[in-house]
Amino acid sequence: MHFKTFVRIFILSILIISCKDQYFEEGIVSILPNPNTIETSEDYFVLNSDTGINSNSQFSISTDFLKSYIKSGSGFNLKKGDEIRFSKNDTLEAESYNLQISKNEIKIEASTDQGAFYAIQSFRQLLPTSFEDGTFKNSEVKIKALTIKDKPQFPYRGMHLDVGRHMFSVDFIKKYIDALAMLKMNTFHWHLTEDQGWRIEIKKYPELQEVAAYRDQTLIGHYSDQPHQFDGEKYGGFYTQEEVKEIVAYAQERFVTIIPEIEMPGHSQAAIAAYPELGCTGEQVEVAQKWGVFEEIYCTKDETFDFLENVLDEVLELFPSKYIHIGGDEALKTRWKLCNQCQIRIKNQRLKDEHELQNYFISRMEQYLNSKGRQIIGWDEILEGGLAPNATVMSWRGTNGAIEAAKAGHNVVMTPTSHCYFDYYQSENDDEPLSIGGFLPLEKVYSFNPIPDELTVEESKFVLGAQGNIWTEYMPTEDQVEYMAFPRILAMSEVLWSNSKSKNYENFVARVEYFHERLDVLDINYANHLYEIEGNMTSEKGKSFYELKTLSKNKSMRYTIDGTEPSSNSTMYSEKIPISESTVVKAQVFDGDQKQGNTFIQDIKYHKAVGAKITIDKAPHKAYAGSGTEGLVNGISGNDKRYGDKEWLGFWGEDIEITIDLVEEKEITTIKTRFHNGNGQWIYAPKKIMLEFTLDDGTKVTDKVAINNHKEVITNFDYNFITPEDLNIKVKLIKLIVPNYGTIPDGKQGAGNKAWTFIDEIIVN
Known part of the structure; x- marks a missing residue:
């Protein structure tokens, strides 16, 4: 049990002993x-x-x-x-409910058991958090009288979990499903196979x-760290079919549908390591030891399809879900281009190229699953070469795939990296756990x-809905998965x-802060960045100012600009700070004299x-979009690791001036x-930059500089503007x-895109 949870429970016990009529969090909704x-x-x-x-078998x-x-929370055995x-109430939609609490009764109205279940999840949050772990010891509890009328905005409300890179216990998978159910999410996308x-x-295939x-x-460490180092320890495991059945049944009792993902045709190196004949070369390969995208891919010969169908x-037999996820993403075509059998397949099927061969592959698997009464869902690369007839697209590379699919009349689940990838950093703090990169704070998830x-x-x-994705390359422990999921999953649940029209981030933050106590009692390891400060540089009439803000209510901010640590005696922030020279601003939220x-x-x-x-x-x-175009000349550089923070500007496939x-x-x-060069995220520094200077006399000077260093994640650009010493040359305009x-080369993640x-920041001195 967390120490702060112990303190809260101890205080509650004192209140109960000292005053019988004192009720825990009375009236809080x-x-x-x-x-x-x-x-x-x-x-x-x-x-x-x-x-x-009073109930019946329908509920x-x-x-x-x-x-x-x-009963488990309080000992009350409802008679x-x-x-x-x-x-x-058959007038309500399947997942809708009405909850009415009056002085004399609690009435739950729904047309289905699932709707009633969601009513109970709301009711649950009106009860003391001590119900979650059975430490509530009072003889009764007061519950605020109210009426709730509620229904979801989207039918698909999901969370994903990758167990291919790191796997987690059956108990943890159940705990994860419990959290989804509590937040009225109805889909668990279980990513089960990987390189x-x-x-x-x-x-049928024991290997x-x-x-x-x-x-x-x-x-060990980040993929971008060179040279690569390894821990030398064998890692792995699998879920038995009995364990899978147990988890599926557990999820069904909480109205969570599990969609299994069996990756194809790419991300299949582990399977090919077990059965080399499934690959194009037939050569023995190893189960991948590092992250990324690999050239090994299922060959398109009939034997491969027989394997996959089996x-x-x-x-x-294990998953009753309507959808089966077949992946389809990041399938490098290098092996197919060199494979005689794949080229024969292209010729015999009258296909144009390897992209259409992927469409053939996906369509063939879709036809098989359709014959079994199921539907396929896949990442947006399944659009390549044409979309399989009945496929649903999970759009992750931005929204273009979703737009294309929806306009063609196909169902879509939204999961763009920009708002839904919970493996990205969620804070700019330097002590955040190692992540793949990017930056996705709570507010950005909520704005989705x-x-x-x-x-x-x-x-x-x-558009059926959306889901948050948790890829686990850099999440070896269950605690870290929770840390990356919470509280961003709370924002995603509310988005869906x-x-x-009623979304209000400040109101949401207040409820998240209150919800933290429930997470404590549930022993869920969440990230708490609610007391963080955000800073913004502004310019007014040629002068620069630094503005601080925090979402914390009834608390103060204190700051220093002399390098010292803020204390309760430091200057209280009340207006923008004038900036006219290089400065280090340090600030802290205070609750009275206590740092937060x-x-x-x-x-x-x-x-x-x-x-x-x-x-x-x-x-x-x-x-x-960072902090806008002006953010490139505000005196503040972006984070070395979080290319998605408000100081970096991102452009996709465009030349810029x-x-x-x-x-x-x-x-x-x-x-x-500086340019980010995180090739694993499809980010590449330019090969060259052209410069044009307009001088004070109207003369224009041009130059071109090649950028040769593409090995580091951060590529620096340093340019010296050389003028004769005896000339007083001044510059009016700078153009970059x-x-x-260009196009990402073969063999790299995102090849062909x-x-x-x-x-x-563009720094001029």
């Missing part, structure tokens, strides 16, 4: 995700050992859950009676368990709109369930372009900037022309 409507009154319902329940799961939850009543490990027992489930060692036959603006009202009906959260530190490098007029001929990608108007002619000597890297360009 704070529910996640936020219900559509809540109306409260002054009355209270009293729950105790005399409370009765057996929800009734049993409620009775079990209350037969009319105080808590379940009522069938680094095959995690599901297939009885999958004996060979494909284990790798000889695992990469595997899927066993998968279908699953309906792309480009879709019409009719087309938007094909609650009415988008981490110290905020911002290093501001004041230079000659700070506050200048800057324009870019292309708009940054809306998912990576940046113009900096210094307003006043200035002598300059250097121009510096940055060509996009346009590269991203990410640019940081």
Whole structure:
């Protein structure tokens, strides 16, 4: 048990002993995700050992859950009676519910057991958190009288978990499912096979368990760290079919559908290591020991399809879900191009190229699954070469795949990296655990709109919903999975369930802060960045200021600009801080004299372009717009690891032209900037930059600089503006022309796609 949870329980015990009528969190109504409507009154319902329940077999799961939850939480054994009543209301949609709590009764209305179950999840959050672990010891509890009318915005509300890179215990998988159910999420996307490990027992192919489930060692540190180092320890395991059945049944009792993912045709190196004949070369390969995308791919010969159909036959027996996820992403075509059998397949099927061969592969597997009464869902690469007839697209590479699929009349699940990848960093703190990269804070998840603006009202009906994704390359422990999931999963649950018109981030944060206590009691390891400070550089009438803000209510911010640590005696923040030179701002949230959260530190490098007029001929990608174009000359550099933070600007596949108007002619000597070069995330530094300077006399000077260093994750650009010593040359305008890297080459992640360009602060001195 966490220490702060112990303190809360101890205080509660004292209150109960000292005052019989003192009730824990009496009258608090704070529910996640936020219900559509809540109306409260002054009355209270009293729950105790005399409370009765009246239900029927139509609501057996929800009734049993409620009775079990209350008994284990408080010891109250609900008897037969009319105080808590379940009522069938066929006018409500399948997952909708009405919850009415009055002085004398609790009434739950729903048309289905699932709707009633969600009513209970809301009711659960009105009870003391001590119900979660059975430490509630009072003889009764008061519950605020209210009426809730609630329904979800989207039918697909999901979370994903990759167990191929790192796998987790059956108990943890159940705990994960419990969290989904509590937040009214109805889909668990279970990523079961990968290059680094095959995690599901297939009885017909024992080598999958004996060979494909284990790798000889695992990469240490980040993939970008060179040279690569390994731990030298064998790693792996798999879920037996009995364990899978147990987990599926557990999820069904919580109205969570499990969609299994069996990757094909790429991300299949582990399976090919077990059965080399499935690959194009027939040569023995090893289960992958590091992360990334590999050239090994299922060959398109008939024997491969026989294998996959046999595997899927066993998968279908275990999972009753409508959908089977077949992956389809990041399938490098190198082996297919060199494979005689694949080229014969292309010729015999009258296909144009390897992209159409992927469409053939996916369509053939879809036809087989359709014959078994199932549907396929796959990552948006299944659009390549044409979309299989009945496929549902899971759009991860931005929203373009979703738009294309929806316009063609295909169902879509939104999961773009920009808002849904919970393996990205969630804070700019340097002590955050190692992650793949990127930056996805809680507020950005909450701001997500699953309906792309480009879709019409009719087309938007094909958007089923969205899900958060947890890829586990850098999450070896269950605690770390929870840390990366929470509280971002709370934001995703509200994006998908609650009415988008009523979204309010400050209100959401207040409910998250209150919800932390429930997470403590549930022993869920969450990230707490609610007391963090955000800083922004602004310019007004040629002067620069630094602005601080925090979402913490009823607390103060104190700051220093002399390098010392903020204390309760430091300057209290009340207005923007003037900035006219390089400065280190340190700030802290205080509750009285007590520090809250981490110290905020911002290093501001004041230079000659700070506050200048800057324009870019292309708009940054809306998912990576940072703090806007002006952010490139605000004196603040982006984080070395989090290319998605507010200081980096991202452009996808576009050449860009940046113009900096210094307003006043200035002598300059250097121009510096940085490009992110995280090839694993499809990000490439440019190969060259063209520069153009407009001097004070109107003369234009041009230059071109090649960028040769593409080995580091951060590529620095340093340019010296050389002028004769005896001439007083001043510059009025600076123009940087940055060509996009181009198409990602074969053998690399994202091969064949346009590269991203990410640019940081442009420093002029």
